[in-house]
Amino acid sequence: MKPRQQRIALIVGGLAVLGIAAVLVLNALRSNLEFSITPTQVASGEAPKDRVFRVGGMVKEGSLAREADGVTVRFVVTDTAREMTVNYKGILPDLFKEGKGVVAQGKLGADGVFVASEVLAKHDENYMPPEAAHALDEASRRAVNEQAAQSLKQ
Amino acid sequence: MSNGLLNWFKYASPQSFYPLAGKMIPWFWALAAIFGVVGLYIGFFVAPTDAQQGEGYRIIFLHVPAAWMSMFIYLVMAFWAAIGLIYKTRLSGMMATALAPTGAMFTFLALWTGAFWGKPMWGAWWVWDARLTSELILFFLYVGFIALQAAIDDPRRADKAGAILALVGVVNIPIIYFSVKWWNTLHQGASVSLTKAPSMAQTMLWGMLVCALAFWMYAIAVALMRVRGIILERERNTEWVRQELAR
Amino acid sequence: MMVWNSFSDFLAMGGYGLYVWGSVGATALLMLAEPIIVARRNSALKTQLQRQFNAERADRGERKARRSQA
Known part of the structure; x- marks a missing residue:
């Protein structure tokens, strides 16, 4: 060589x-x-005991509730298979929305409620003007309705 | 074929590359300026508001081009470093040295604009997820490369040591790029990739691509400027530098 | 197509002004500073080398003159 x-x-x-x-x-x-684990992983005991960890998933539609003090919120994180309730006292990021991605950091309480010290919003890689987003929403709603109508007919 | 090779080797000598680079620099500046103006115009005046992030998403027109350049410049730098190791051509090492500070600057900008984007949208300036951490490692690789070369007086040995560091660090580039696929990260996936249609509105995409072109032209222009300085510095004892500066 | 109704709208960036302009500002600052620094360093190097070459030439000339005198 x-x-x-x-x-x-x-x-x-x-x-x-x-x-x-x-x-x-x-x-x-x-x-x-891994930045966060899913509620399914938590359910199967993969979450560290008595230690801070992050759980990620989707904020379940209609699950966000504000407590009487006005700063504590409660919502449900789901990965569509399992879900868990999160309790959080503080300011939520701008992109925190029902049906959107979220990562909460905190500890799992004995009652199965996750007490978060920090809540981060996770957004997707889609960028589009509001009209297009609206049109997409409409389209998916129409598809769901049609499906429902079909199943009713059968 | 032989003619083409001859040409390449002709310009591979610092002496003939120095004036060639001098002639190319203004053209790359002009391209950078044109693409910059057009890209920012599209990004800030034509591209529509984003449905999720409102006007805040406009950071993308700087963040993504900076992040792309931070990785791309590293690959080019490692390429020149490898060529220098294999063929012992003097110019290759100088090219690698000239690219490093610009790559470091773009890495810093990717991290900075990312922080300014993450704070309002995610709710945090910084998180230790795989994407952000590997990009921070890239910054340290650049800084380490620059420091290592600065610490060695003999330019040949400095080139060699830098080249080895640069080549070892190449491993980090696919890690950065695929981190959002391989692991659970807070950072979202790629909007633009070779394997799928871009998930962005057309004008947004155009603004981002034109800005990326502007950054690319800028990087070439600055690196050529810097390499001319390095050539003068390293060839200061040659006759041609004497003649070049006597003009 | 124009997305802004007024200049203050443009500056506000829908409430994200600090973040958008903080990013634009840092990018502009660094991308202007870098070429200026490189250009300055190059021209400083050139003048330094020119001075050195001139001094050497003068030195050689002097020696030659002295030799011819002797």
Whole structure:
């Protein structure tokens, strides 16, 4: 081999070894690299006991309720399979909405209610003008209605 | 074929690249300015309000181009570093050195604009999710590259050490890019990718792409300026630099 | 097509003014500063090298003159 080819082989080999090492390390750290866990994971006992963790999912439609003091809120986080109630005292981010993504950080109480110290909104990667969003909403509502009508007919 | 190769090798020498770069710089500045004005005009005056984020989403026209450039410049830098290691061409190492500060600046801007976007929308300036953390690591890689090269006096050895660091750091780029797919992150997925149709309104997408082009042209212009300085510095004891500066 | 009704609307950015302009400001500042810094450093290097070359040339000239005198 010419020295130049040797250097190429060395670099390619080095990068390959490095890549494999990275894959192994990332795999080992997998659970630590997750920003949040789902209510299903919490239900199956994957949540750390007596330690702060983050739970993520969707704010269930119609579940947001404000307590009498005006600053404490209660809502349900769902991943469509399981759900859990979250209690939070503080300011909610602008994008916090029913039916949208949310990540809450806090501890699971003995009563199964998650007491959050921080609530973050998770938004999707779709960007569109309000009219388009409205049209999409209408379309999906129409589809749901049609489905319902179909099933009634049957 | 042989003719093309000859041309390449001709411009691979610092002496002939120096005047060529000087001629190219104004063109890249002009392109950067044109794309910048058009992109910002589309982004701030033509693109509609976003249904979810209102006017706050307009940070995207700076954030995404900066983030793209931060990763792309790193790849180009690592490419030149590898070429320098393999072929021992002097200019390649200088190119890598010239790109690093601009890459670091775009990484900083991606983090900064991201913080200013995350605070109102997510509710936090910063979170330690996989996307943000790996982008922060990219910033440290750039800074480490610059510091390492600055610490070594002999330019040849500095190039070599920098090249190895740059190549090791390449692992981080796919991690940044795919972090939103591989792990649960607070950061949303990609709006624009090669594998699916963009999930953005047409004018928004155009504004973002034109701004990205502007940043790209800017990066080339600044890197060429910087590489000219590096060439002069490193070739200061040659006759051609003497003649070049006597003019 | 124009999305703003007034200049103050434009500045307010629908309530996100601080965040949008904070991003624009930092980006503009760095992207203006970087080329200026590089250009200054380059021209400083050039003048330094020119001065050094001139001094060397003068030095050589002087020595030559002295030699011819002797």
